[in-house]
Amino acid sequence: MKTDKTFNKLVSQSLAESIDQRSMIHLARELIPDYNIQAYSNLPASLDIPRLDIARQIVDDMSRFNLLIPFINVFFSIQSKGYKGRKYKISKLRNIVVTLFDMGFSIDPVTGQVYEDPQYRISKNWGVLQQGVDYTFTFVWYDIVQSTIHLKKNSHRDVLFFYQKYHNLVRSATESRNGRIWHIEGDGVLTAFHFGDHSSKALYSSIEVLHSLFSYNTFENILDNPVQIRVGLNTGVTEYIDNHDMLKTKDPVMDTIKLENISPPNSAVATNTVMTSIEGVLASAFTPYDSKKSGSYFIYSLQWENS
Amino acid sequence: MNIYVFTNSKKIGSLFDSLLKDYELFIYKRDMFNTSIDSINPGDLVYYDIQGLEADQLYLSISDFVDKAAINFGIIDPKSEIASISDLFFAGFCDYISKKELAYPITPGRIKKIRSYKNFNLPDKVIMNSSLRMNIKKADKGWHSIQEGKEYSFYILYFRLEEVTQLQNHFGYKFTESIINTVRDYLKSYFGALDGKLWITDYNKALFLFPYKDNNQNIFMGIFNFLLNKILFSGEILKSPVIVNPTIILHLGNVTYLNEDMAGKSVSNSLNLIFHAANSYVTPGNFYLSDTVFGCIPPTIASFFRRAPSFEGHDFMIMKNQIINSQE
Numbered sequence: 363m364k365t366d367k368t369f370n371k372l373v374s375q376s377l378a379e380s381i382d383q384r385s386m387i388h389l390a391r392e393l394i395p396d397y398n399i400q401a402y403s404n405l406p407a408s409l410d411i412p413r414l415d416i417a418r419q420i421v422d423d424m425s426r427f428n429l430l431i432p433f434i435n436v437f438f439s440i441q442s443k444g445y446k447g448r449k450y451k452i453s454k455l456r457n458i459v460v461t462l463f464d465m466g467f468s469i470d471p472v473t474g475q476v477y478e479d480p481q482y483r484i485s486k487n488w489g490v491l492q493q494g495v496d497y498t499f500t501f502v503w504y505d506i507v508q509s510t511i512h513l514k515k516n517s518h519r520d521v522l523f524f525y526q527k528y529h530n531l532v533r534s535a536t537e538s539r540n541g542r543i544w545h546i547e548g549d550g551v552l553t554a555f556h557f558g559d560h561s562s563k564a565l566y567s568s569i570e571v572l573h574s575l576f577s578y579n580t581f582e583n584i585l586d587n588p589v590q591i592r593v594g595l596n597t598g599v600t601e602y603i604d605n606h607d608m609l610k611t612k613d614p615v616m617d618t619i620k621l622e623n624i625s626p627p628n629s630a631v632a633t634n635t636v637m638t639s640i641e642g643v644l645a646s647a648f649t650p651y652d653s654k655k656s657g658s659y660f661i662y663s664l665q666w667e668n669s
Numbered sequence: 670m671n672i673y674v675f676t677n678s679k680k681i682g683s684l685f686d687s688l689l690k691d692y693e694l695f696i697y698k699r700d701m702f703n704t705s706i707d708s709i710n711p712g713d714l715v716y717y718d719i720q721g722l723e724a725d726q727l728y729l730s731i732s733d734f735v736d737k738a739a740i741n742f743g744i745i746d747p748k749s750e751i752a753s754i755s756d757l758f759f760a761g762f763c764d765y766i767s768k769k770e771l772a773y774p775i776t777p778g779r780i781k782k783i784r785s786y787k788n789f790n791l792p793d794k795v796i797m798n799s800s801l802r803m804n805i806k807k808a809d810k811g812w813h814s815i816q817e818g819k820e821y822s823f824y825i826l827y828f829r830l831e832e833v834t835q836l837q838n839h840f841g842y843k844f845t846e847s848i849i850n851t852v853r854d855y856l857k858s859y860f861g862a863l864d865g866k867l868w869i870t871d872y873n874k875a876l877f878l879f880p881y882k883d884n885n886q887n888i889f890m891g892i893f894n895f896l897l898n899k900i901l902f903s904g905e906i907l908k909s910p911v912i913v914n915p916t917i918i919l920h921l922g923n924v925t926y927l928n929e930d931m932a933g934k935s936v937s938n939s940l941n942l943i944f945h946a947a948n949s950y951v952t953p954g955n956f957y958l959s960d961t962v963f964g965c966i967p968p969t970i971a972s973f974f975r976r977a978p979s980f981e982g983h984d985f986m987i988m989k990n991q992i993i994n995s996q997e
Contacts, residue, residue, distance in 0.1 A: 562904075566901055566904065566905055569900055569901060570898070570901060573894075573897050573898055573901075576897065577890075577893075577894055577897065580893075580969050580970075581890060581967075581969060586677055587677075587698075587700075588698075588700065641910075642904060642909070642910045642911075643900055643903045643904035643909065643910070643911065643912050644900075644904060646911070646912055646993065647900050647912070647993055662993075663992075664991070665991070665992040666704075666973065666989050666990065666991055666992060667989045667990045667992060
């Protein structure tokens with residue numbers, strides 16, 4: 363997204379007051395590897411230029427390429443993680459954060475990363491992820507058990523009505539936890555979580571969808587049979603790709619979708635990678651599950667006594 | 670006597686509509702049979718649609734019926750799949766609705782004949798009707814109708830958080846208190862949306878009142894969904910290390926309404942029953958319905974309850990447990 367001049371000025375000042383010229387350019391190259399400040403400006407090929415001029419040029423260039431928010435994320439990380447072995451204190455941090463909130467962004471409490479506030483905007487990349495860059499995601503794949511039977515036994519209108527309801531249930535459980543729906547293909551829905559404690563958020567969202575469908579079956583179902591779903595969850599590192607066909611070829615996504623062959627109906631099955639740091643309530647709810655088909659997983663099933 | 674119909678056909682279900690004037694009628698989908706049967710009272714009449722069942726399924730279903738002989742069963746056979754109708758009657762069934770008969774509505778006259786043939790012995794006390802014996806004092810406009818000092822019928826909900834010791838061990842006393850406050854605030858907002866008002870609080874216990882009025886069945890769905898989602902409530906809202914299993918008792922009774930400051934001075938049989946049950950009857954961590962409530966709840970929810978021992982002259986139902994932590 364494009365940012366306004368006042369904000370750009372604020373970030374330029376902060377950059378100039380926090381970090382030396384050479385490091386500023388190195389930071390810019392984190393996002394544009396061959397970044398050459400002279401290529402976009404009339405600045406001389408010398409570093410004997412005022413810091414503020416360089417900072418302004420970098421911020422303007424980042425803004426022009428819609429990279430200012432990712433650049434701010436890189437910039438913010440130097441305060442907590444340091445940069446090339448040195449720690450920095452970011453000047454005007456508070457002012458930048460307050461302005462970002464006003465612009466509809468939030469700060470992830472776990473990573474300190476800036477992302478779009480879902481109350482204002484919901485885009486597939488949270489407004490900040492870059493095409494082709496690797497990130498860690500927790501993916502959730504929802505699939506309706508024997509969906510073709512519902513299509514055969516019910517009117518087209520009733521099935522469409524149900525699908526709308528189902529997609530809304532998944533959307534609500536996902537987006538309320540800052541996840542994103544990445545792809546819908548009929549009864550299959552792929553969601554992704556990246557910010558915060560993304561594994562827990564994904565697990566909770568899957569439980570909410572299972573429960574909401576159970577309530578739907580109990581109180582509202584207009585179809586001839588109860589609707590059952592299978593849910594698969596997997597955490598992995600993959601590059602962010604906007605194109606779904608290409609995304610589906612990535613291992614962490616393929617591994618997630620394959621879980622529909624393992625998950626029993628009305629259950630969510632998670633791989634070890636999702637459960638690595640899970641404790642408390644979720645660790646009680648998801649118990650070890652030895653699939654006869656392949657390997658060890660964790661499972662949550664909705665069951666009642668005597669039923 | 671209540672009539673239950675288990676069928677997957679909306680058309681067949683609608684054939685029983687003419688019985689609504691004289692009987693309580695509940696139409697369920699057929700796969701609800703196993704979960705609903707325990708909540709059906711002796712003396713009730715149950716119709717079961719056998720259309721599309723495989724031969725072995727049919728055999729199992731019929732055996733199941735015979736085992737539950739205290740309830741009266743009829744068969745609906747839209748495709749004439751039963752080879753020997755007489756065998757059904759020898760096995761204790763009381764009605765058989767054939768394909769041809771399904772062209773017409775089922776009439777009250779037919780039920781009268783069945784009752785005469787079967788010589789129904791209705792139980793003296795049918796739980797489903799006990800709320801009707803109460804002197805109901807409705808508040809049609811909810812809290813807008815309620816005046817202090819006057820008696821009204823309320824759904825009275827008792828709530829007790831049971832995991833206090835575990836929370837204290839994990840978080841300490843002070844933080845546990847803040848969790849209890851979170852629970853209270855959450856419940857105030859959650860039940861407030863269902864017209865419930867927090868009336869009495871005592872540390873980890875709370876008593877809510879919901880004015881009795883027509884069409885307030887949302888209360889049952891609300892409590893049901895709250896318990897269904899207790900994992901999310903425990904983990905995401907309370908940040909609790911354990912899944913909380915609150916004790917909940919729901920009773921329909923008459924109470925003289927006093928404002929919250931004076932609530933502790935209100936005296937009624939209903940309040941006595943709830944407090945006695947909470948202290949000396951319930952198994953902690955369960956959801957109980959008293960007999961006055963059970964007749965009001967939607968059949969879909971009723972199927973998630975089973976009978977519990979009676980207490981102080983009242984019958985109770987207990988909600989079946991959701992199984993968490995099971996290994997398939």
